[in-house]
Amino acid sequence: MNYKDIVIRFGKLHILRRIVHQKLTMDYPLHPGQLHLLEFISKNEGCTQAQAAKHLMITPASVALSTKRMEKSQLIEKKTDPNNLRCNKLYITEKGKKLSETLRKTFDEFDRGMFKGFEESELITLTNYLDRLIDNITDKYVLDAKNADLLSMVALRKKIETERKKESLND
Template sequence: MNDDIRFIVGLLGQIHILHRIYVHRALSATDIYFGQFPILEYVEKHEKCTQRELADTLQVSPPSIATSVKRMQKTGLLEKENDENDLRRTRISITEKGRAQMNQCRRAFDMIDLQMFEGFSEEETALFKEYLSRVIANLTTDEFRGKTMFSLIQTMTNEKHAQLRGKEGSI
């Protein structure tokens, strides 16, 4: 393997870690966890959506969404109400607290993104986008094609838990 490629892969890892540190710091000032932000954004844009719609859009399991929504209700970010046409179904809405904290995070995330690309011209940004898109295309097998970032994170988490269960069973 070319030393430049190893170096670039190391740089990508460092970018990922630095970005996660800044995002974690932004989230720590709120009641929002990393995986909850996309839920808040979706619910804000699709007021009175169902958990099934959330699960389908984010490409995660309905139980995972149910757990997240329950936690977000407890912290006052979301609220649920019965569907007036179908009492078996509930509708999800964002609270004022949820909207305020989501907007706080969005502003912080935008500042992080601007910091990352400070000094880049529009042409350089476009080229960088093209290069990263090609890297992603090279890594995207049929298994991952069309997946959202949220569902990729769930896949990674599920595999990590399966690996840990496998190690526990071999002791």
């Protein structure tokens, strides 16, 4: 087997996971990728949009759009900070908590099913191989993936784009 066959399988796995995640969320008032934001707000009640954007490594504009949709769906509430009227604090609603818990259970169940039949030792070996692949990529492209929320593919893409821009400025 050559590298290309392995890379194709990574791509296929990634696409299959995205398709299943979209199917699992299509009956809920949540767009793909928003569960991470909802969970962040749940764990960081009163956070700002800027804090959420920084933690999830997505643009403030993406957070603004997502929070607007989530507020319209009554999953979160925005409250103006009395000390800074330009700043909105984010809070999860009861509906948002229930949805977050439901989808987290659903996704965890999906992930467990994906690894069905694997022995613990095989999972450890797989994790070690994946860590080596991540190290190889991050070392070559000078990315700080170890300190990143790798659940956000957008974040990784944006880091790569930023590095490209820096390199082109140095040329």
